Amino acid sequence: MGTTAAEQLLALTPERRPEIPETLNGTLRLDAYEDGWTQHWYLTVTDQHVEFSRSADEADLVLRAHRTVFDRMAAGQLRASAAMLRNDLTVAGDMRLFVVFRRIFPGPAGARHPREAARQLAADPSTGRDGRR
Amino acid sequence: MRPERVYVMSGNAFAISDGQGDILVDPHDPIGYFAFDTRFLSHWVLKVDGERLNALSRDDMTYFETRFFLVPGAASHYVDTDVSLIRHRSLDEAFHERIVVLNHSAEPAEFTVRLDIGSDFADTSEIQQPRTRDVSVVADSERRQLRFRYARDRFVRQTVVTSTAPVDVDEGGLTYRIRIEPEGEWITDLHVATHIEGAAGRDLRASLEEHRQHVRHTMREDLQEWLDRAPLLISERPELTAVYRQCLVDLAALRYLPLSKTGFVPVGGLPWGMALYGRDAIITCLQTLAFLPELARATLDTLATLQGDRLDDEHDEEPGKILAELRYGEAAAFGEEPTALYYGAADTTPLFVVLLDEYERWSGDADLVRELRHPARMALDWIDEYGDLTGDGYLRYLTRNDRKGWVNQGWQNSPDAITYADGRIPGLPRATCELQGYAYDAKRRGARLAREFWGEPEYADRLEREAAELKRRFNNDFWLPQAEYYALALEPDGTPVDALSSNMGHLLWSGIVEEERARALAAHLVGPDLFSGWGVRTFAAGQHRYNPVGSHLGAVWPSDNALIVAGLRNYRRDAEAARIASGIFDMACTLGGSVPELIAGYEREVTKYPIQLPAAGRPQAWSSGGLLMLLATLLGLRPSGENLLVSPVLPAGFGRIELLDIPGRWGHSDAYGRDRGNLRARRPRMR
Numbered sequence: 001m002g003t004t005a006a007e008q009l010l011a012l013t014p015e016r017r018p019e020i021p022e023t024l025n026g027t028l029r030l031d032a033y034e035d036g037w038t039q040h041w042y043l044t045v046t047d048q049h050v051e052f053s054r055s056a057d058e059a060d061l062v063l064r065a066h067r068t069v070f071d072r073m074a075a076g077q078l079r080a081s082a083a084m085l086r087n088d089l090t091v092a093g094d095m096r097l098f099v100v101f102r103r104i105f106p107g108p109a110g111a112r113h114p115r116e117a118a119r120q121l122a123a124d125p126s127t128g129r130d131g132r133r
Numbered sequence: 134m135r136p137e138r139v140y141v142m143s144g145n146a147f148a149i150s151d152g153q154g155d156i157l158v159d160p161h162d163p164i165g166y167f168a169f170d171t172r173f174l175s176h177w178v179l180k181v182d183g184e185r186l187n188a189l190s191r192d193d194m195t196y197f198e199t200r201f202f203l204v205p206g207a208a209s210h211y212v213d214t215d216v217s218l219i220r221h222r223s224l225d226e227a228f229h230e231r232i233v234v235l236n237h238s239a240e241p242a243e244f245t246v247r248l249d250i251g252s253d254f255a256d257t258s259e260i261q262q263p264r265t266r267d268v269s270v271v272a273d274s275e276r277r278q279l280r281f282r283y284a285r286d287r288f289v290r291q292t293v294v295t296s297t298a299p300v301d302v303d304e305g306g307l308t309y310r311i312r313i314e315p316e317g318e319w320i321t322d323l324h325v326a327t328h329i330e331g332a333a334g335r336d337l338r339a340s341l342e343e344h345r346q347h348v349r350h351t352m353r354e355d356l357q358e359w360l361d362r363a364p365l366l367i368s369e370r371p372e373l374t375a376v377y378r379q380c381l382v383d384l385a386a387l388r389y390l391p392l393s394k395t396g397f398v399p400v401g402g403l404p405w406g407m408a409l410y411g412r413d414a415i416i417t418c419l420q421t422l423a424f425l426p427e428l429a430r431a432t433l434d435t436l437a438t439l440q441g442d443r444l445d446d447e448h449d450e451e452p453g454k455i456l457a458e459l460r461y462g463e464a465a466a467f468g469e470e471p472t473a474l475y476y477g478a479a480d481t482t483p484l485f486v487v488l489l490d491e492y493e494r495w496s497g498d499a500d501l502v503r504e505l506r507h508p509a510r511m512a513l514d515w516i517d518e519y520g521d522l523t524g525d526g527y528l529r530y531l532t533r534n535d536r537k538g539w540v541n542q543g544w545q546n547s548p549d550a551i552t553y554a555d556g557r558i559p560g561l562p563r564a565t566c567e568l569q570g571y572a573y574d575a576k577r578r579g580a581r582l583a584r585e586f587w588g589e590p591e592y593a594d595r596l597e598r599e600a601a602e603l604k605r606r607f608n609n610d611f612w613l614p615q616a617e618y619y620a621l622a623l624e625p626d627g628t629p630v631d632a633l634s635s636n637m638g639h640l641l642w643s644g645i646v647e648e649e650r651a652r653a654l655a656a657h658l659v660g661p662d663l664f665s666g667w668g669v670r671t672f673a674a675g676q677h678r679y680n681p682v683g684s685h686l687g688a689v690w691p692s693d694n695a696l697i698v699a700g701l702r703n704y705r706r707d708a709e710a711a712r713i714a715s716g717i718f719d720m721a722c723t724l725g726g727s728v729p730e731l732i733a734g735y736e737r738e739v740t741k742y743p744i745q746l747p748a749a750g751r752p753q754a755w756s757s758g759g760l761l762m763l764l765a766t767l768l769g770l771r772p773s774g775e776n777l778l779v780s781p782v783l784p785a786g787f788g789r790i791e792l793l794d795i796p797g798r799w800g801h802s803d804a805y806g807r808d809r810g811n812l813r814a815r816r817p818r819m820r
Binding site for chain 2: 111
């Protein structure tokens with residue numbers, strides 16, 4: 001997988017994506033701007049398949065952000081919801097398709113499976129006990 | 134005594150002031166005008182000729198409208214005053230206040246009316262110690278406007294105060310120098326718009342007239358329509374119909390439209406929980422299916438859209454997990470709190486499946502069940518793949534966010550809520566008992582959905598086998614044979630945590646309890662250690678950490694009690710069910726107004742009056758919903774195929790009640806019930 005959003009989108013393969021609900025079909029456009037120009041990435045979602053193209057056509061959901069913001073999301077460093085709240089990402093259209101956008105990019109590197117966290121705690125009980133609330 | 138608080142609310146926006154309508158920051162309470170987890174007004178104080186005002190009376194017209202009737206000066210000398218004021222406040226997507234000054238004298242009068250205004254843009258998570266923000270202020274007398282703006286990178290919040298009457302604007306507020314003719318009046322309207330950049334481009338600077346139209350027509354009509362859609366309760370006890378109506382109004386007040394626009398969903402409640410909480414929302418929907426099923430549809434849709442899809446330690450997120458908390462403020466946006474989608478709850482995910490099934494049973498909305506097959510499957514998969522943390526087949530929790538995560542991720546989520554009877558704190562990950570009940574119920578209901586709607590009979594068989602196995606093992610591993618109740622939790626190594634808690638009732642509600650054990654559980658639930666007389670305590674008296682004012686260590690929660698009573702009726706423990714329900718209704722009728730989230734666990738015989746706790750907010754969605762659920766449970770409302778079954782067991786003193794036009798797959802249906810006291814009085818005994 002590439003490190004930038006563009007590389008990751010280009011590398012999207014045609015296989016079925018079981019993480020996308022089968023009832024969710026539609027189109028998304030990602031507008032990545034930088035230095036006065038904008039790249040348009042277009043995603044067509046049909047039956048758990050996502051097809052990528054470059055197009056500025058109308059889409060059901062349009063997401064707009066600086067190119068580096070998309071890159072950070074593609075690298076798992078920034079959550080889409082936080083980017084939206086910070087106004088680094090603006091979203092217009094059918095919000096149900098936001099799920100697709102979230103699910104084509106990976107989560108943060110180094111995140112643990114809950115069982116792994118439980119094993120680590122069992123091995124070293126001094127960690128992880130002192131949550132705030 | 135705590136100072137009086139007056140609120141108006143609308144969706145996730147609310148304004149809390151003192152009894153005069155003034156807003157002055159208080160570190161112990163979220164005082165001010167808030168929307169989307171940001172305080173847009175932190176100071177709003179009215180003076181006439183330099184004097185603060187005193188309230189003669191107040192008219193709380195609806196949850197979004199209040200009128201204050203005021204006079205200048207201290208209480209001792211206002212009797213002869215020649216001037217009085219009316220402050221009419223309303224809230225929709227903006228805050229609005231009409232100020233009317235009345236001259237009661239036979240002479241013209243001149244006054245200086247001053248409104249001190251400030252905005253600190255505090256986040257709801259930092260009310261106790263708001264940090265100082267660099268707020269820019271623009272005083273614009275020409276446009277009769279005072280503007281506050283706070284920006285952090287591209288995150289921008291603005292408060293724009295506009296006056297209709299001519300005004301001198303300075304950075305600290307508005308000054309009117311007015312002259313009023315004899316028996317005359319002077320009026321200004323103040324419109325406070327909140328501007329959020331960064332939440333899907335919301336721009337809320339609606340025009341003033343639009344706002345007034347909206348409050349006067351749309352919101353009042355909307356409230357009336359909401360009340361009209363709910364069933365009609367007819368009772369011989371006026372206080373019962375008053376409680377019922379108040380619950381419906383509270384639930385109307387606590388709806389908001391999330392940015393995903395998936396319909397109106399319940400927020401937790403005032404003042405601290407004005408946000409979407411997965412648990413509160415799901416429980417509220419389960420409680421209100423017989424009354425206002427539209428809440429459930431929107432909540433299921435919304436939670437499906439926000440379902441977890443990745444591993445993320447900071448947010449305790451895993452694929453398939455259902456949301457715990459959603460906030461929109463600065464702390465969430467910049468990761469100071471993990472609440473821009475926080476998933477630290479182990480019960481929301483199975484309860485999501487429970488709600489989907491229960492919603493279909495009432496509504497017959499098979500389309501939604503098919504539409505939500507994918508998220509429901511992900512939720513069911515989550516239980517075994519991510520919820521079973523030690524591989525022993527039990528649903529457990531352990532936060533992966535050591536800094537800000539919730540230690541306890543069941544409904545009893547205060548840090549010391551899960552404890553042994555002797556006060557020892559068990560290790561993590563913990564498997565609390567009610568989670569196993571929810572998982573069992575989710576699997577059984579998931580099986581029904583898979584078989585009847587998804588065309589997946591083999592998957593349904595598998596879920597049923599797993600549910601049966603879970604029930605068998607649970608009844609071995611959690612049961613304490615000497616004490617005759619289920620352990621509150623299991624340690625990581627399977628050792629039972631022996632505390633006696635109200636969660637027994639949740640187990641009855643979920644159906645995981647062996648039939649022959651229901652009698653013993655019911656006896657505990659109405660026994661002196663758990664039952665206070667008003668309701669079942671979260672944690673039984675006599676145990677080391679028992680504390681009648683501890684939220685989860687002895688207090689009484691109406692929402693908890695609603696599930697308990699439903700559980701008792703599931704196992705035909707009708708007498709115990711009626712006794713507990715009667716206590717909660719007595720509590721609600723005695724207190725009047727909105728039902729609080731919890732009351733102290735003191736013995737009813739000792740206090741005679743329900744003791745409210747400062748930590749307990751009201752209105753609260755799942756408390757208001759809880760009273761509705763108690764009513765439905767006492768009437769024994771239950772969908773069966775295309776029909777509504779009714780099987781009333783009303784406590785003595787309820788008299789006759791009718792619940793008319795109960796919505797559901799049957800169209801509309803009516804239910805009638807009469808308490809046994811009356812029956813006995815009317816029907817002479819044989820022999």
